[in-house]
Amino acid sequence: MSQNRTQQEIETPGGRDAKAVLPKRLRNDLAAWTVAIIALLANAPVLFVDFVFDDHPIVEDSVRVNEVQLEKIWSTSYWGSSERLNEYRPLVVSSYAVERALLGPAPGHYHAVNWLLHALVTVSVLFAGRAIRLSESAAALAAALFAVHPIHLDAIAPIVGRAEMLAAFAITGGVYFWVRVRAAESPSVGGLLGLGGCIAVGAFSKESALAAIPVIAVVEWLVVDRAGNRRTAFAATATVAIVVAAYLITRVAVLGSLLPSSDASFNSVANPMVGEDLSVRLLTASSIFGHYLRIFAWPNPLSPDYSFDSLPVIRAATNPWFWLPFAIGATLVVGALAAIRRRPLLAVAAAAFFAPYSIVANSAFLIGTMLAERLFYLPSIGICWAIGLALAALVARAGEGRFSSNQRILAISAIPIAVLGSMSFERAQEWQNEELLYHEALQTRACGSRSARSRSVPAATRSVSSGWGG
Numbered sequence: 397m398s399q400n401r402t403q404q405e406i407e408t409p410g411g412r413d414a415k416a417v418l419p420k421r422l423r424n425d426l427a428a429w430t431v432a433i434i435a436l437l438a439n440a441p442v443l444f445v446d447f448v449f450d451d452h453p454i455v456e457d458s459v460r461v462n463e464v465q466l467e468k469i470w471s472t473s474y475w476g477s478s479e480r481l482n483e484y485r486p487l488v489v490s491s492y493a494v495e496r497a498l499l500g501p502a503p504g505h506y507h508a509v510n511w512l513l514h515a516l517v518t519v520s521v522l523f524a525g526r527a528i529r530l531s532e533s534a535a536a537l538a539a540a541l542f543a544v545h546p547i548h549l550d551a552i553a554p555i556v557g558r559a560e561m562l563a564a565f566a567i568t569g570g571v572y573f574w575v576r577v578r579a580a581e582s583p584s585v586g587g588l589l590g591l592g593g594c595i596a597v598g599a600f601s602k603e604s605a606l607a608a609i610p611v612i613a614v615v616e617w618l619v620v621d622r623a624g625n626r627r628t629a630f631a632a633t634a635t636v637a638i639v640v641a642a643y644l645i646t647r648v649a650v651l652g653s654l655l656p657s658s659d660a661s662f663n664s665v666a667n668p669m670v671g672e673d674l675s676v677r678l679l680t681a682s683s684i685f686g687h688y689l690r691i692f693a694w695p696n697p698l699s700p701d702y703s704f705d706s707l708p709v710i711r712a713a714t715n716p717w718f719w720l721p722f723a724i725g726a727t728l729v730v731g732a733l734a735a736i737r738r739r740p741l742l743a744v745a746a747a748a749f750f751a752p753y754s755i756v757a758n759s760a761f762l763i764g765t766m767l768a769e770r771l772f773y774l775p776s777i778g779i780c781w782a783i784g785l786a787l788a789a790l791v792a793r794a795g796e797g798r799f800s801s802n803q804r805i806l807a808i809s810a811i812p813i814a815v816l817g818s819m820s821f822e823r824a825q826e827w828q829n830e831e832l833l834y835h836e837a838l839q840t841r842a843c844g845s846r847s848a849r850s851r852s853v854p855a856a857t858r859s860v861s862s863g864w865g866g
Contacts, residue, residue: 427536428519435515435543438817441824442511442553447503448830451555455492464493484647487600488559506555513561514552518543520568527575528619528744531788533805538784544817546695550769553827559602560773566598566605574612578620583631592635599643607752614747618740666703667766679710679718681759684767686721701837702767749778
């Protein structure tokens with residue numbers, strides 16, 4: 397591929413040959429190996445983390461996991477009790493049970509799997525970026541940023557954060573295989589199995605994986621050549637529909653409901669919006685949105701716990717913590733809609749952000765926690781794609797110079813990636829045990845429900861904070 401591509405070629409869905417969506421041979425794919433190694437190096441200290449927070453009830457102390465009760469895992473809720481929240485995540489719990497049987501009760505191997513999974517998700521961000529026709533440098537930058545961002549430690553370091561990573565495959569793998577199937581002359585068994593497998597792995601690991609459906613729909617609309625083979629469209633659609641239907645039918649059979657937990661299932665320590673009226677919830681949801689953007693833009697300080705009084709409940713539209721994030725969000729939405737024709741890839745990135753974020757936004761419905769860094773793992777994929785796309789566009793607009801566009805993007809992004817990587821490495825060391833995390837939460841004034849589940853504090857104060865997004 398020529399490095400002298402125009403801005404229109406970078407952003408126009410037809411700007412690449414259909415074969416370009418297929419991966420290079422992995423052993424010769426320098427970008428894939430590079431971002432994977434970056435992800436592993438930046439997060440290496442997680443290999444030495446102990447059991448923390450929900451790792452205790454879900455993994456360490458779980459009879460289902462310790463006795464490898466796979467049938468019970470697939471026939472009960474995530475928590476294994478009807479008194480717990482309305483969640484169904486049997487695949488990720490099964491992975492803990494299989495590991496327990498093969499490798500024993502120590503936490504090290506669980507963390508090693510999470511560590512490797514984050515590297516795989518990072519590579520899938522690269523592949524999916526290529527599939528939606530980001531330039532090579534834009535896709536690589538997006539994957540590198542995703543690999544090292546410190547906000548992701550909240551999903552990588554706890555063992556139960558594996559659900560976030562498996563759910564991410566529904567979006568990245570789903571997008572990649574969807575484009576691959578649609579670019580083929582006829583439906584391929586491998587492509588359809590890959591598509592269905594990614595959606596199934598995500599959906600049976602965490603409910604937020606269903607955000608892949610609207611993301612794929614936007615990709616079909618703005619990226620795929622819909623004048624192409626209709627058989628591939630039918631086959632891909634049928635595959636996704638069958639997998640989603642299987643998940644929903646199984647969920648109803650086990651839990652008796654498609655819906656997330658009611659507000660009554662949560663407590664006001666974990667989510668202070670419980671019991672508030674809709675107007676207060678919407679005002680506060682804007683503030684939460686602003687806080688997510690702030691800690692993504694500059695991830696310092698971060699906290700393992702944002703429950704209790706760590707964020708204020710907003711009761712007036714005149715509060716700047718409402719109207720400033722609301723103005724930013726409205727601008728982003730308008731910009732994404734305006735980009736549909738002129739910058740379709742930016743609209744795809746916006747869909748990859750807003751679709752999973754809407755599930756954890758505490759607006760349409762409440763989830764069990766007010767805010768958690770791990771919940772930004774999926775939405776951040778869209779932000780990373782948008783940043784890669786924006787930087788590639790800026791470099792292309794500057795015109796050709798002594799160095800190629802890829803070289804200039806590498807030079808511009810090297811220092812920020814290195815800084816974020818060092819921040820992740822340092823923060824990963826703070827996750828070594830619950831005592832360190834508890835003190836960190838105290839220092840950031842965010843010590844509530846999640847920290848209360850630490851065994852560093854009295855058991856009587858522990859409580860559950862979860863939900864569809866938890």
